[in-house]
Structures are given as structure tokens and as C-alpha cells.
Amino acid sequence: MDLKEIAIKKLQERGIKIQDISLIVYELQKNYNDDLTMEICENAILKVLEKREVTYTILTGIAIDEAAENGYLNDIGKIIRNDDPLYGIDEILALSIVNVHGSIALTNFGYLDKLKPGIIGKIDTLGKDKKECHTFLDDIICAIASSAASRIAHENKDGF
Amino acid sequence: MDLKEIAIKKLQERGIKIQDISLIVYELQKNYNDDLTMEICENAILKVLEKREVTYTILTGIAIDEAAENGYLNDIGKIIRNDDPLYGIDEILALSIVNVHGSIALTNFGYLDKLKPGIIGKIDTLGKDKKECHTFLDDIICAIASSAASRIAHENKDGF
């Protein structure tokens, strides 16, 4: 398995399907693109997942969430499990995905992280309930969705 | 006059009062802070404006807007006047304010830049109508407001 397949499999294990992310991308871009389809959104996500920096971030973020869930990581593990709003390292990690996709990705990332639509809100709630730890994962989903939206915005204009 | 006073005066010349920004900060933070007042918001904005990096960004961004308005800046002047959605340099410049205020500033920045509440939407519309050029200014207001919100979030918890 290559890194991309490992990342997709890991996302599924943690409750995230590509389709869940496609729905968010579709909502972000439908007003700017009359011909938008769910397939276009899914393809844009798959393109985002081809970058080494993206898969490394996904695997690192989920590994931290799982280690916190399992009681490792000492004191900081507790802070991560509590998803303290002043703990901003999860957003910073997600920037490694957002940054390489330009400024449209950046503004959409903030928007999604604040409103938490669809699957983002669902896993955030699961985490807040302390049954699971998704402190890093919800920001990573925001980053993947906003980066895919940025790809579509650029392709729509440039035709590449 | 020191840099902070020059920046405030320049913002006013371009149609932005500190109070306009306070309203946005208040809306961002009211749900997290029962004791929030407009005065707290205004003080947080004034603290943000004390940083040299913030005033330099304000003065640079407005200078670019004015130069574009006056027909300078050659080919790129036209692109700036048109506020092309794929022109992301205005968001990048605003990051010099957002970055120094941490990750709460960052997510609020994206949220404001997308929804454009209050004065942000007003100057964005003025710019889109081509009467004036506010391509950089609207992102700078988003950056100041989100940074002030981040200051309040941290103070509320830490008491500093």
C-alpha cells in the first residue's frame, strides 16, 4: 500500500469516509461553480491526498489522537483529550495541508473550523464526549476539505 | 504622532472607525464570555494596534490600495482593483497580523473573510463597485478583529 491508501484506510478506521468530506467541499463551492458535481469534489480530495505532506499530516495527527486516547503522552495527553480551546497545536498541524494549497484554502479552513458542518461537527462532538479523542482529526478534515475547495476554485478558472 | 496614531488616522481616512471593528469582535466573542462589553473589545483592538508589525501592515496595505486606486502599480494594479478571487496576496499580507496572535486569530480570520460581517462587507462592496479600492483593507480589518478576539479569549482564561 502506498501512503495515500494507508491514509484513506486510517481515515476510515477513525470514522471518516471520503464521501463525508465531499459533501462539505460541495457546500463550499456550489455557489461559485454551476457545473459542480460530487464526483468533481471527490476527485479534488483524492488529488489533495496525493501530496506526501498531506498524508504525513493525516497519519501524524491520528497517531497523536490515538496515543492520547490510550492514555499516553503524559500531561499534554490530558490537555489533548480535553481539546482545550487554547490548545492550538491541532490547527497548526493542519496548516501543513492548508499552506500548500494557497489562500483560498486558508480562509475556507478558518470558516470550517468555526462552523464545523457535517462530519466535522460529528467527530468534534464524539471527542468532546470523551469517548474518543479527535482533537487533531477534526482540524485535519477541515484542512482537506478547504484544500480540495481551493483546487476546484483554481481549476474552474485556469482549466488545469 | 507615533505609528499607532498614524495607523488609526489612516484607517479613519479610509472609512474605518475602531467602533466598527469593536462590533465585529463583540459578535465573535459574546458566546464565550458573559461579561463582554464593547469597551473590552475596543481595548483589545487598541492593544493589537500597539504592535509594530500590525501598524506596518495597515500602512502598507492601505498604501497599495491607494496606489492601485490612483492608477499606479501597472498591470498588477488592474488585478488589485478587480479584487480577483484568485489574487491571494491580500490574505497573505493580513497573516502578518494574524500569525502573531496565535491559532484562535487564524480560524476567526478565515471565518470573517468568508462571511464579511458589518464594516467588512461594506468596504468590500465599495471596492467591488470600483469606486474605491479596498482589496487589502478588508482583509486587514478581518485580521485586526480576529486578533483582538484571540486576545480576549486568552485573557479571559489566563487573566493577563
Place this chain on the structure above:
Amino acid sequence: MDLKEIAIKKLQERGIKIQDISLIVYELQKNYNDDLTMEICENAILKVLEKREVTYTILTGIAIDEAAENGYLNDIGKIIRNDDPLYGIDEILALSIVNVHGSIALTNFGYLDKLKPGIIGKIDTLGKDKKECHTFLDDIICAIASSAASRIAHENKDGF
């Protein structure tokens, strides 16, 4: 002319040839890649210049330098002409190029900005002598060179 050609022409007008940048990229990467040639470096630079965000940054940065040179931009124009070390907006603007090329670009950027090898030092000195203004341009050259180096580092490993 497309944006890429306009950007290359503008760089030449301001005294920068692609070959000058290739020399810097070659020095950055030669220890990590036995088969490195000047042609590989030049091709990597041309790939960097294909991104819309990169050409927009080049054209904006040079337009600011020229406006400052010509006495526009008011008070901030003076600060830009003086290239005050605490004026960090030029580095921030260059981040729009560096960010989209990942973390190898980021560390190389800081390294080049501090040591200023080759053409970077030359235009920095021209600017410091107050004959011309290259406050934004030298950081942009650092950003292009470090991004091209990052491209080569990734290609060398991944074969794409």
C-alpha cells in the same frame, strides 16, 4: 504574454536573470544530489514560476518597490526605501511563494534571507545604497530559489 512571461520580463528589468537564481539553487542542493545540473535547477525555477500565486507575488512586490522608488506610498514609502530590519512585510509577502512549496522551502528561505548569497546580496546592497529600492525583491528571490530547491528535493526522492 501570459503571467509567467510577464513575471520573467519584470524580473529581468529589475536586474534578475533566471540563471542568477539557478546558481543559488545549485549551491543549496548540490550536496544532496550527485546528478544535479544547472539545467535541472533552471527547470525547477520555471516550474515554480508557473503557479499563479507566485507570479502575482512577484508582480506585487516589484510594483511596491517601484512605487517606493518613485516617491509614492507616503510615510510607509520611506520605511520601505530604508529597508528597516523591523519592517517584516517583505518576508511575509514572500511566504505566499514559500508556503505552497512545503517545509524544505521554508527552512531554505530563512537560510538564504540571512546569508544573502550571490544575486540576493547584490540587489540588497543596491537597495541599501538608496539608488534603487529592492526591499521586496530580495525576499522574493530567496523565496523562488528555496521553493525550486524544495521541488528538486521532492523530485529526487519521489521521481515525479
Place this chain on the structure above:
Amino acid sequence: MDLKEIAIKKLQERGIKIQDISLIVYELQKNYNDDLTMEICENAILKVLEKREVTYTILTGIAIDEAAENGYLNDIGKIIRNDDPLYGIDEILALSIVNVHGSIALTNFGYLDKLKPGIIGKIDTLGKDKKECHTFLDDIICAIASSAASRIAHENKDGF
């Protein structure tokens, strides 16, 4: 113990004394400041360590290094232990420290990360020898040192 003390203790456990970092800050700033002393450098570092975002990053980065060292973190644990040059998540995490200290911190960070003077090179070598894992720690030291240097540069000029 407050967060700052916990972070300092944790740094010591991993082989890093504040004095080791002071030496690096001193080298970075001595040419710009005739009155620079080791005490000034140490105080600047202690100020950097007062920010919540900084201590959270230190504790998170070290926790990841230790988890990787102990064989946790699955597949990505191996990549972290190997400190693959294309694994850039360690640099991104360190940005949470660098970003809040402005653009002088940013360029110094890249410079230190590339040249690895003093203690940075020492722990990098320990990590590369596979006896310990310091993939995140070396970038964190670069970030603390470059942020302290930025503080001194600003203070020297502004007197705050």
C-alpha cells in the same frame, strides 16, 4: 508547577539546558547589539517560554518524540524515528512558536534549522544515531532560539 516550569523541566530531561539555547541566541544577535550579554539572552528565552502556545508546543513535540522512541505511533512512528528529510511536520509544529514572534524569528529559524549550531546539532546527531528520537525537539530548540533573538532585536530598537 505552572506550564513554564513543566516545559523547562521536560527540556532538561531531554538534555537541553536554557544556557545551551542562550549560547545560540548570543551568536545570532551579537553582531547587531554591542551590549548583548548571556543574561539578556537567557531572559529573552524565559519570556518566550511564558507564552502558552510555546509551552504547549514543547510538551507536544517531546511527547511525540518519546512515543516514537517507545515504539508507539504505528507506521508514522518509524518515519518519525528515521527523521526523513521529506517529513516536514516537525518544522510545521515549530511554526506555532516562530509565527507568534514575527518575521525576524522566521528567517532565523530557517537559518538555524539548516546550520544546526551547538546543542541543535548535538541532539540532531543523537537522533540520527537512532539511540534517541529528537525529530521534533531539534526544530523546537531552533524555534525558541530564533524567537528569543527576535525579541531582543525588537527590544533593542523599541526599548520595551
